[in-house]
Amino acid sequence: MEHRLLGRTRLSVSKMCLGAMMFGPWGNPDHDEAARTIHHALDAGINFIDTADVYSHGESEEIVGQAIKGRRDDIVLATKFHNPMGDDPNQRGNSRRWIMRAVEDSLQRLQTDYIDLYQVHRPSPDTDVEETLGALTDLVGQGKVRYIGSSTFPGSRIVEAQWAARERHLERFDGEQAPYSMLVRGIEADVLPTAARHGMGVITYSPLGGGWLSGRWRRDADLPTPSPARQRLVDRFDMSLPVNQHKLKATEALAHLAEDHGMTLIEMAIAFALNHPAVASVLIGPRTLDHLESQLPAADVTLEPAVLDRIDAIVTPGTVINPADSSYSNPALAPAARRR
Numbered sequence: 406m407e408h409r410l411l412g413r414t415r416l417s418v419s420k421m422c423l424g425a426m427m428f429g430p431w432g433n434p435d436h437d438e439a440a441r442t443i444h445h446a447l448d449a450g451i452n453f454i455d456t457a458d459v460y461s462h463g464e465s466e467e468i469v470g471q472a473i474k475g476r477r478d479d480i481v482l483a484t485k486f487h488n489p490m491g492d493d494p495n496q497r498g499n500s501r502r503w504i505m506r507a508v509e510d511s512l513q514r515l516q517t518d519y520i521d522l523y524q525v526h527r528p529s530p531d532t533d534v535e536e537t538l539g540a541l542t543d544l545v546g547q548g549k550v551r552y553i554g555s556s557t558f559p560g561s562r563i564v565e566a567q568w569a570a571r572e573r574h575l576e577r578f579d580g581e582q583a584p585y586s587m588l589v590r591g592i593e594a595d596v597l598p599t600a601a602r603h604g605m606g607v608i609t610y611s612p613l614g615g616g617w618l619s620g621r622w623r624r625d626a627d628l629p630t631p632s633p634a635r636q637r638l639v640d641r642f643d644m645s646l647p648v649n650q651h652k653l654k655a656t657e658a659l660a661h662l663a664e665d666h667g668m669t670l671i672e673m674a675i676a677f678a679l680n681h682p683a684v685a686s687v688l689i690g691p692r693t694l695d696h697l698e699s700q701l702p703a704a705d706v707t708l709e710p711a712v713l714d715r716i717d718a719i720v721t722p723g724t725v726i727n728p729a730d731s732s733y734s735n736p737a738l739a740p741a742a743r744r745r
Contacts, residue, residue: 406450406704409685413604414552414579416521418481420679421704422453422608423697424690428468429461432692440472442694447473449701453481455582455608455688457526458511459488466514477517483608484511485556485582487526499529501540508544524554524582527733534566538575545576554580554608557733560595567603578605585609585684587659587677587716588617588652589730594723597683606685609678615641615730617656618674640729648727655726658719666712675703677716 408417423446426432428439443454454473456465466484473480486507489497497503511520523544525537544550555566555578563581570577581600583592589611600607613619643649663673678687691697708716725731 408452410606411522411552411608411685412579412600412606414606416481416552416579418453418606418686419451420686421451421675421701422455422483422686422688423451424610424688425454425456425465425469426460426690427692428456429464431461431465432690436468436471438694439468442691442697443469443472445694445697446701447476447480452479453483453686455483455485455522455610456515457485457488458490458507458514459485459526462490463510463514466511470514470516474516481521482515482517483522483524483554484515484520485524485526486511487529499525499532499534499537501536504537504540504544508549512549519549519551521551522554522580523550523552524556524580525558526556528555528558528562534562535569535573535575538566538570538573542576552579554578554582554605556582557584557731558596559733560599563596563599563603563605577603580606580608580685582608582610582688584611584730584732585678585681585687586612586614586618587674587720588614588655588727589725590720590723591725591731593681597681601683607683608686608688609681609684610688610690611730612675612678612687612689613671614652614656614674617652618659618670620660620670641727646727648729652726655719659716662712662715662719666709668706669699669702671699672703672706673708673712675700676706676708677713679703680708680713 407420409420411418423443433439454469456469458466486504487499495502523541541550541553553576558581566578581596583596585592597607660670663670675687675689678684689700691700
């Protein structure tokens with residue numbers, strides 16, 4: 406499988422990254438099948454695995470750590486922190502206090518001495534980015550973390566973090582992880598060009614739009630039940646919402662386009678994300694080994710300009726059909742009642 410450099414670093418990552426969100430009760434609770442899926446991905450040439458402490462409340466990290474025993478040195482291992490890991494208000498966020506605790510917990514669950522890419526899972530308006538970068542810089546100095554990154558940061562926050570790192574001589578974010586698919590194209594307008602200007606490698610996730618582009622969401626089929634992880638994201642799947650009806654219409658048109666060009670919708674969706682020059686790696690999140698096998702062939706798919714033009718005609722570049730699919734909502738834009 407082709408490898409690409411992560412931004413300005415010399416870190417070489419496979420152009421597909423194995424996402425582990427679906428390993429554990431959020432997706433597939435069978436640890437043995439998860440391990441087989443991980444091993445199959447590694448044997449197929451994937452050297453990049455991404456997880457997070459919050460996925461199945463740490464169980465995903467435990468599954469990954471157990472599965473990669475004996476192969477750790479060949480893997481670029483990424484995880485994330487930010488989301489609540491307990492009822493204590495200090496067991497979450499981007500503060501120095503929590504980062505120093507969270508990294509130790511992740512290292513223990515992953516059964517490793519270091520994390521290749523440690524990422525801030527979400528922005529935190531209540532924490533100065535200098536505090537976050539300062540703690541992450543110390544972890545790099547201690548050898549517990551090799552590179553640092555952000556996730557779902559708007560363009561303005563990417564710039565703020567880069568400026569703070571340069572002014573205060575702190576470690577800079579080397580990667581940005583963001584949602585990107587044929588249905589969720591918001592990062593094309595700002596995040597992708599901003600990350601490219603600052604030498605950051607972009608790792609995109611959810612190329613299948615949370616399952617919408619799996620081929621199962623069709624007008625003439627019984628709509629599937631979302632996984633436990635996605636059942637928490639009601640607005641993305643509620644078919645009473647006009648935006649989701651619009652999304653279903655676009656999905657149908659994209660499915661016909663893939664069929665007309667002799668590929669599966671899954672292959673076209675992943676290839677679309679891989680096609681963008683600012684993208685270093687596309688994160689796939691299979692729940693089962695069969696899911697993985699249906700996604701791997703996309704690594705060899707090249708989309709012709711005519712196909713890309715048709716995709717643009719179905720979903721306008723830089724747009725998101727359902728804003729709930731963007732993963733992060735700026736608190737400043739929330740209704741006043743919710744900001745109190």
